[in-house]
Amino acid sequence: MNPTILLIEDDAQIRRFLRASLVTQGYELIEAGTGREGLALAASRVPDIVLLDLGLPDMEGLEVINQLRTWSGVAIIVLSARGQERDKVANLDAGADDYLTKPFGIGELLARMRVALRKTLPTEDNQPEPTFSLGQIKVDFERRLVFRGPEEVHLTPIEYKLLTVLIKHRGKVVTHRQLLKEVWGPSYIEQNPYLRIFILNLRRKLEADPTRPQYLLTEPGVGYRLRDE
């Protein structure tokens, strides 16, 4: 069965372009022009992914997310304009899974959707993988070893923890707050500068050119993302 996508977007042109692209890609698309309509459809049709536009005429995107999250764990991808970094962070912290900044290419959208579906669709084996590899980087979870190419990289316990959290959410943006909470604990969620320093160190150990990272990507004003493929 094809995954069902609920698109909540008031602009007809954007709906048209997404319809054309997504249907060709084999997704089943449901469209809603308002937040209320979208919530009703989310309840009746139970989609796999919700694509939510932030500039809805009837309600705030944050409110749609909050209402959805009271009864559904469906993957939510927010479509937002540039300059709304605070909104993005608020939406992600409220439970949205990822975001895309308009204008976006269809390739970016499809990649985000694949990551989001991985979370919701059952995979062949639900057991945690023993190893992870991404380009040059290889992680052996059982032995807590990290390799860059053939060489072993020595990470501090915190750096290792940071990397594993990013791997767990790979392909998906993780906000500063989420990272600090998952790595250090709930009492450290305001320590953004320290997080930046650790990311810098991790990049210096894992990236070929730490200034132009290939794996550990920065989402400006929002958080970090580990490249997925």
Next chain:
Amino acid sequence: MQPEPTLGGAPPPTEQATLASRERLLVCLSPSPFSLPLIRATKRIAEAQGARWYALYVETPAHSRLSREDQELVSQALYLAAQLGGQAVKVSGFRIGDEILAFARDNRISKIFVGKPYERRWRRFLGLSLVDHLIWHCGLIDILVISGEGEEAVPGAPTALKGRRWLWEYLLAAGGVGLCTGLGCILFPYLALTNLAMIYLLTVVIISSFLRQGPAIFSSLFSVAAFAFFFVPHYYSFAVANTEYAITLVVMLVVSLLVSGLTTRVRHQARVSRQQERQTAALYEMSQNLTAIDSLEELLKVAAEQISTIFDSRVTILMPDSEEKLRIRAGHPFSDDDVREGMVAKWVFRHGHLAGAGTDTLPAVKGIYLPLLASQNIIGVLRLETNQPDRLLGADSLRLLEALGAQAALAISRENLSRQAQVARFQIEAEQMRNALLSSVSHDLRTPLTVIAGSASSLLEGENHLDGSTKQELAQTIYEEARRLDRLVHNLLEMSRLQSGEVKINLEWHVLEEVIGCALAQLDSQLQEHPVSISLPTDLPLVQIDALLLERVVINLLENAIKYTPAGTPVEISGRLQDKEIWVAVADRGPGLPAGQEERIFEKFYQLAPRSARGAGLGLTICRSIIEAHGGHIGAANRPGGGAVFSFTIPLVEGAPILDKVEKNLPDEPDHPAH
């Protein structure tokens, strides 16, 4: 003496009014309460005839002998005349009648109005009455005598204090002559009679140079009498032995009267010129001080201080705010316990008339309120409160105060005008900028839109005969142009947000390397044709910046380099720690900057070669706004060996988190939630 207009309040009637009527009326003022109804009567007649009218007061040496109340009456009368639309004039002179007639002839007066005055019977009997004098000498001018409306016009009654002082002066004069007679008795055996007469004359000169005219005349009469009684034979009698002595006595009388008269005149002249000198000096100093100032606040402050010093008083300048409510703008704040003060200030502001202590309008308050008039508009109110609570300003001081007020008002309106001119200039500049923006933006928006529309329509229409690679190319073009459009719109929005102050700088500790990395990531596709090298020290401290704004700076500098340099040339990003700041540079190997344009390129909509490259010329302006908001500097220069280098600095802030501390502050073994 030249007539001096005393009040700036009343504009002279326009030429049209004078053409309509040849009538020119003159009302003569005296230190009498009757002057006020006399002025009103004249004004009514002048209005009925459409005539221009003047109010004249002749200041004689006697003016200084008037009581303060009478002097006030004169200045009130002059104010009233000016307020009612007449031209108030004060001249100095000795003979009132002659001065009036001279003024009337000079100003082609057709009718003179005088009050029916109280005059001493003997003057009238001798034909010395002012009215008689005017009637005899007026020629073609009509003289109209107006009687008081039920009130007897009485010249200021001498007060008890004044009376005592007069008596004292006469006694002093008598004493002086007595002393001189005593001296004469001693010297009588040794001196000729004529020399004794000289001693008497000297005494008269001395007395008249210190005392007023009355005692001076008294002293000359008294000394002639004493001389005749004691020293002219027959002694101890007023009888004169022969005619020669009689001649001596007559000559002595005439000479001493003349001398006393001349001496008092000289004293009067000296007093008048001293006063004028004082006023001129005060006005000059004020105008000197006010011309040099170009801010309104400073100007008001200096004016208030200056007037305070001149009058030994506390001066406040009140001006209306945007809601037309009077507010203290400069000077000494006064207590608003007395609500009347504020009311008087408001009244003065509304009516433009002097009021307050020592004037005839609303005198029950502590301050004198002077309207500040500039080109017919009331722009504010000047309040003055003397430091001695019971001292009021005399008529002369009031005139000086008014002149100073007028000058301050002039300076204020000059300042206002120059500010208006500045605002107008800004508006013109803003207008020009809007036009530049419109033309630049419409060009920059249309170009990518044309490309997108053209490519898309090619794709639509050429569905069947376009080969795969052409389709791919067209689609790629559409995609890139759309991206460019997006960046342009973003820059425009950012610019207007920066300009409107809407952008709140969100300072946080950041790693510079990461910010530069983000900028590079955003320009990935454009940078493919330019090799980028980055050299940053690994030990740069964290900087306190708004990462999104700083990223914009780096993006704009990189885009600029891409825009103006040929494909294949390298772009170098470097940074270093210097002093108390971090220095970052983006350098290229393009054609460089034209000499002298290093600063201009940061101006809005400036482009090196208009139309040749894309973008609205906003990028560098945005960079400068952002860097300056961070307390840094941005600049551009040509590189040795060719190319341009754009560099900016970011000040370092104390207390940057450093890694060592991080390891200690954050538990290395993460604490796990209970489940």
